[in-house]
Amino acid sequence: MLSDLLFSINAVFPIILVASFGFIARKLNIIDDAFVKSGNKFCFRFGFFAMMFVNIYKIESLDKIRWNVVLFAVISVLALFFIGLFWIVFFEKDPRQKGVIHQAFYRSNYATIGIPLAFNIVGEEGLLLASLISAFSVPAFNILAVISLSAFSRTESNGKKTNLFIHILKEIVKNPLIQGVALGMFCVIIRPFFGGWRFSTGNLKFIFKAFEALGSIAPWFSLIILGGQFKFSSVKRLLPQISVSVFARLILAPAVGMLICIFLPPIFGFPSFSSAEYASLFGLFATSEAVASISMADQMNGDSELAGQILVWTTVFSSLTLFLFVAFFRHIGIF
Numbered sequence: 001m002l003s004d005l006l007f008s009i010n011a012v013f014p015i016i017l018v019a020s021f022g023f024i025a026r027k028l029n030i031i032d033d034a035f036v037k038s039g040n041k042f043c044f045r046f047g048f049f050a051m052m053f054v055n056i057y058k059i060e061s062l063d064k065i066r067w068n069v070v071l072f073a074v075i076s077v078l079a080l081f082f083i084g085l086f087w088i089v090f091f092e093k094d095p096r097q098k099g100v101i102h103q104a105f106y107r108s109n110y111a112t113i114g115i116p117l118a119f120n121i122v123g124e125e126g127l128l129l130a131s132l133i134s135a136f137s138v139p140a141f142n143i144l145a146v147i148s149l150s151a152f153s154r155t156e157s158n159g160k161k162t163n164l165f166i167h168i169l170k171e172i173v174k175n176p177l178i179q180g181v182a183l184g185m186f187c188v189i190i191r192p193f194f195g196g197w198r199f200s201t202g203n204l205k206f207i208f209k210a211f212e213a214l215g216s217i218a219p220w221f222s223l224i225i226l227g228g229q230f231k232f233s234s235v236k237r238l239l240p241q242i243s244v245s246v247f248a249r250l251i252l253a254p255a256v257g258m259l260i261c262i263f264l265p266p267i268f269g270f271p272s273f274s275s276a277e278y279a280s281l282f283g284l285f286a287t288s289e290a291v292a293s294i295s296m297a298d299q300m301n302g303d304s305e306l307a308g309q310i311l312v313w314t315t316v317f318s319s320l321t322l323f324l325f326v327a328f329f330r331h332i333g334i335f
Contacts, residue, residue: 022227044295047218049176056184080106099149104245114283121279129280149300257285288314
């Protein structure tokens with residue numbers, strides 16, 4: 001029990017600490033609004049592109065993927081997407097906030113916290129499974145996020161509304177995170193036709209190392225940017241939206257996601273999942289808001305201030321909810 005609590009604290013508080021450096025730097029005028037704006041743009045266009053490419057490129061082989069686990073992971077994420085869609089359509093008014101709140105229902109910090117969480121619960125098998133699931137879940141998160149953010153702000157510079165489908169398709173194609181996923185997946189698919197050759201080990205590995213370095217700093221630099229634009233004075237004004245988002249991300253998502261993955265597979269003739277599979281899926285549903293959501297909201301006309309507040313408070317409270325959920329699922333024999 002204590003180890004679970006300590007893991008939760010150690011997993012989430014580095015995020016808060018790094019963001020606090022940005023907050024302090026802004027208060028000391030070391031960074032300013034121009035730095036925050038250009039930093040967000042840099043992370044979105046270059047940093048997260050490199051991060052997504054590297055994450056996908058590192059997949060050894062598509063043959064190792066357990067497709068039944070991926071199937072129900074995707075079904076669960078889509079279920080949360082539509083639950084969130086119902087909420088924002090009927091209960092949220094501000095178009096710039098709708099897409100940001102919607103992301104809290106389905107988009108987690110899987111790569112940074114969820115994968116290590118699976119390893120902490122069940123060991124190496126959980127780490128492997130979670131890494132393979134991320135090859136599909138993270139691209140799905142980003143495609144759905146583009147839909148969330150663009151569907152409610154499809155206005156061209158001349159003020160005219162564009163066709164919704166065309167607008168969303170354009171946003172998906174030009175999104176740097178999705179471009180990084182597409183490039184990485186293309187390299188994985190064609191790898192067998194080149195004798196397994198790869199940038200990371202060949203004579204051109206300096207190219208991969210450059211992408212790897214850029215991708216590794218993206219989430220942490222984005223947190224500094226978050227700290228630079230974070231305002232405690234905004235909490236009271238945004239409290240209803242923050243509260244809904246925290247509940248959706250940390251309570252509703254893990255409850256709905258795990259219920260689907262526990263009860264639906266046997267109904268449709270699939271075997272029940274193992275403890276390692278459940279642990280890898282749990283990290284997909286239960287962790288805090290994704291760091292990339294801030295840069296994406298900022299660059300896609302969403303409310304980036306609200307996105308930052310949601311990230312901070314879902315991260316803070318997730319140290320408690322992760323501990324409670326892990327303890328509960330261990331008690332009933334799921335993990």
